[in-house]
Amino acid sequence: MENLGAITFRETALLVDQRTGTHAELERVADVVAHENAHMWFGDLVTMSWWNGLWLNEAFATFMEMLAVDDWKPEWKRWESFSVARAAAFSVDGLVSTRPIEYPVRAPKDADAMFDILTYEKGASVLRMLEQHIGPTVFRDGVRQYLRTHAYGNADTKDLWTSLGAVAHQPVPELMDGWIFQPGFPLVTAEVQGSQLRLSQQRFTYLSQESTTQQLWQIPIQIRFSIRGRTEHHKLLLTERETSIDLPAGVTSIFVNEGGHGFYRVRHQGVLLQQLLDQGLKRLAVIERFALVSDAWATTIAGMTPLPEYLRLTHHL
Numbered sequence: 486m487e488n489l490g491a492i493t494f495r496e497t498a499l500l501v502d503q504r505t506g507t508h509a510e511l512e513r514v515a516d517v518v519a520h521e522n523a524h525m526w527f528g529d530l531v532t533m534s535w536w537n538g539l540w541l542n543e544a545f546a547t548f549m550e551m552l553a554v555d556d557w558k559p560e561w562k563r564w565e566s567f568s569v570a571r572a573a574a575f576s577v578d579g580l581v582s583t584r585p586i587e588y589p590v591r592a593p594k595d596a597d598a599m600f601d602i603l604t605y606e607k608g609a610s611v612l613r614m615l616e617q618h619i620g621p622t623v624f625r626d627g628v629r630q631y632l633r634t635h636a637y638g639n640a641d642t643k644d645l646w647t648s649l650g651a652v653a654h655q656p657v658p659e660l661m662d663g664w665i666f667q668p669g670f671p672l673v674t675a676e677v678q679g680s681q682l683r684l685s686q687q688r689f690t691y692l693s694q695e696s697t698t699q700q701l702w703q704i705p706i707q708i709r710f711s712i713r714g715r716t717e718h719h720k721l722l723l724t725e726r727e728t729s730i731d732l733p734a735g736v737t738s739i740f741v742n743e744g745g746h747g748f749y750r751v752r753h754q755g756v757l758l759q760q761l762l763d764q765g766l767k768r769l770a771v772i773e774r775f776a777l778v779s780d781a782w783a784t785t786i787a788g789m790t791p792l793p794e795y796l797r798l799t800h801h802l
């Protein structure tokens with residue numbers, strides 16, 4: 486646990502034998518050490534004004550676990566193994582009864598229920614999505630500005646977005662509000678219509694529910710177009726129910742959510758899925774392949790993808 490200038494550890498979270506410890510044990514110790522050190526800045530140097538802001542301390546420290554451990558031991562591929570934790574957050578957040586990351590807290594004990602996967606893993610995931618959207622260097626500069634501005638003081642969630650938005654010259658507060666103050670996450674459906682790629686969003690839930698149909702997010706989307714041996718990358722922010730973009734000439738396959746860092750599911754419809762299968766799923770990055778298969782499985786369970794289509798996909802693994 487973090488205290489200003491004095492981090493306390495359970496022995497099991499600090500002591501591990503490098504020769505006999507399993508990879509999971511080594512990773513766990515590295516994670517906890519990185520996490521608690523990150524709290525020196527997020528939590529101690531800058532403290533959240535009140536308990537409703539707990540998520541930011543914990544999500545940021547969780548995000549830093551991956552960032553620091555990935556830098557220290559790139560061969561551990563920490564962002565790939567984070568896919569498993571993110572998948573667990575998706576499972577909880579796909580329930581109609583899920584909660585927003587941040588909600589009003591009156592008494593400190595009301596925050597007890599916040600120490601969960603939505604605060605830590607979903608929180609870290611949406612930070613990763615934002616970092617990839619505005620770029621790691623800009624993201625880091627924005628964090629530095631936030632820490633400088635609020636050092637030895639208190640801050641709220643919006644203060645971080647304000648700093649990141651100022652440095653990125655983008656409306657970060659508007660982008661992030663939907664991810665923090667709304668429950669759940671979107672499903673993005675991608676399909677080819679003529680010479681265009683159509684992208685649409687709806688909330689993903691395992692059970693269909695009337696009350697969720699109006700929700701909208703500002704969704705950072707990275708798309709990779711494969712065009713006869715070369716690739717083109719496209720970034721956009723889906724703010725409406727749907728949008729369409731022109732397809733580059735000669736495109737042979739398209740992957741939506743390139744890098745797999747977005748906290749949303751994607752349904753590659755019809756010919757898009759077929760093209761990915763034809764080019765071979767091994768050509769996708771590990772995180773992308775994991776996302777493609779788990780998104781297909783989740784949408785199959787939710788009754789949005791026919792079972793044969795899912796089986797066709799797994800047959801190619």
Ligand SMILES: [Zn+2]
Nearest residue numbers: 520524543546
């Ligand atoms: Zn923590």
